[in-house]
Amino acid sequence: MSKPIVATTSLAGCFGCHMSLLDIDEKVLDLFKLVELNKSPLNDIKKFNKKCDVGIIEGGCANDENVHVLKDFRKNCNTLIALGSCAITGGLPALRNNIKLKECMEEAYINNITTKDNNKEEIIPCDKDIPKILDRIYPINEVVKIDYYIPGCPPRAKLIWLTLRALITGEEVDIPYEVIKYD
Amino acid sequence: MSKKVKFTIDGNEISAEEGKNLLDVACENGYYIPALCHMKGHKPAGSCRLCNVKVNGRIMTACTTLVSEGMEVITEDEELAELRKTILEAMFVDGNHFCPACEKSGVCDLQALAYKHKIMSPKFKYEFSNKKVEAEVPKIMLEKNRCILCKKCIRAIKSKDGKNIFGFKARGKKLEITMDEELAAQMTDEDIQRAMDICPVGTIIKKEKGFKIPIGKRKYDKKPIGDNVEKHKEKEKD
Numbered sequence: 001m002s003k004p005i006v007a008t009t010s011l012a013g014c015f016g017c018h019m020s021l022l023d024i025d026e027k028v029l030d031l032f033k034l035v036e037l038n039k040s041p042l043n044d045i046k047k048f049n050k051k052c053d054v055g056i057i058e059g060g061c062a063n064d065e066n067v068h069v070l071k072d073f074r075k076n077c078n079t080l081i082a083l084g085s086c087a088i089t090g091g092l093p094a095l096r097n098n099i100k101l102k103e104c105m106e107e108a109y110i111n112n113i114t115t116k117d118n119n120k121e122e123i124i125p126c127d128k129d130i131p132k133i134l135d136r137i138y139p140i141n142e143v144v145k146i147d148y149y150i151p152g153c154p155p156r157a158k159l160i161w162l163t164l165r166a167l168i169t170g171e172e173v174d175i176p177y178e179v180i181k182y183d
Numbered sequence: 184m185s186k187k188v189k190f191t192i193d194g195n196e197i198s199a200e201e202g203k204n205l206l207d208v209a210c211e212n213g214y215y216i217p218a219l220c221h222m223k224g225h226k227p228a229g230s231c232r233l234c235n236v237k238v239n240g241r242i243m244t245a246c247t248t249l250v251s252e253g254m255e256v257i258t259e260d261e262e263l264a265e266l267r268k269t270i271l272e273a274m275f276v277d278g279n280h281f282c283p284a285c286e287k288s289g290v291c292d293l294q295a296l297a298y299k300h301k302i303m304s305p306k307f308k309y310e311f312s313n314k315k316v317e318a319e320v321p322k323i324m325l326e327k328n329r330c331i332l333c334k335k336c337i338r339a340i341k342s343k344d345g346k347n348i349f350g351f352k353a354r355g356k357k358l359e360i361t362m363d364e365e366l367a368a369q370m371t372d373e374d375i376q377r378a379m380d381i382c383p384v385g386t387i388i389k390k391e392k393g394f395k396i397p398i399g400k401r402k403y404d405k406k407p408i409g410d411n412v413e414k415h416k417e418k419e420k421d
Contacts (some may be wrong), residue, residue, distance in 0.1 A: 182282035
């Protein structure tokens with residue numbers, strides 16, 4: 001049997017979840033004995049070049065590019081996993097969900113203490129080449145169907161390892177209390 | 184002395200004074216029933232609905248049930264676990280329970296119960312509640328978007344002359360907790376700490392004291408909620 005193929009990405013996240021994945025230390029070697037990696041920031045493959053078994057998504061959707069990447073993952077992966085608080089709840093970026101987008105942009109580019117004297121023309125970047133910001137942060141399960149969730153900010157390395165191993169080997173796993181944490 | 188009654192909890196015979204609160208009796212006998220709005224010695228509110236148990240086959244809240252002769256109580260089974268899990272998930276999406284950004288994370292009862300029930304993600308959509316945060320009083324803050332409306336602070340925290348400091352405002356979906364700013368400003372540091380400890384979520388916050396205990400050393404980092412109650416049960420078995 002060929003090895004299951006895994007892809008990963010970070011949307012509106014901080015890459016902390018990917019760092020936590022690397023925190024499984026030497027078990028990373030075991031992981032890559034078990035799986036083949038496709039599109040991922042870990043190997044810098046930018047585009048899917050084959051159908052994947054598992055897609056791991058970090059971060060929520062903050063702009064239209066995030067939505068595009070997420071839909072691409074859904075199309076190319078049989079199983080999608082939401083990794084971490086931002087993917088599940090929107091996380092820290094979602095703190096802006098109750099503030100109007102216009103207000104956010106003005107605060108960032110016009111009224112901010114470091115920009116107010118340096119942006120006299122009051123320009124808010126809106127080039128067609130940069131992704132468009134969405135009205136709010138969308139947890140990824142509001143955009144596509146998600147199969148599994150791994151909570152945490154970041155998820156504990158052990159939780160990621162146990163879940164992935166269980167998913168790949170098909171063996172049921174009993175997750176210890178200390179590793180399910182939301183922060 | 185009042186009459187003693189005999190009844191069973193999870194098949195084990197228990198004897199207690201007639202008319203005592205079922206939740207308290209269960210706890211005294213080593214059975215942990217999850218609850219977010221119950222305070223021993225205070226009139227039960229029955230608002231969180233997490234202490235649902237089966238009494239003679241019917242699901243009812245343990246905090247509003249009085250013990251009586253011959254009753255058969257089941258505190259844990261698959262149906263109850265699923266019910267409690269769903270209630271917890273509904274609480275999570277109703278407010279803004281973003282644990283990484285909350286001062287109460289690690290000592291929060293709601294979060295601890297979700298850990299205990301191994302909730303990986305709520306099955307409902309987040310509401311992104313948008314209620315005003317009351318932060319005008321110098322030492323205490325009210326983050327209403329995290330409130331689960333348990334009424335604990337209303338029932339237990341009073342001013343020196345017995346006035347309510349906290350109260351409810353509006354009705355239905357707009358129902359929210361509020362505080363009397365004048366009375367809240369007179370609260371001592373100890374009062375505020377007590378109010379914060381009583382709050383099962385991160386609504387009542389003592390200012391300038393957040394994130395004091397490091398991750399790994401907080402109340403529910405290693406041990407699940409109710410562990411001290413359950414331990415008592417193990418001792419009894421020996």
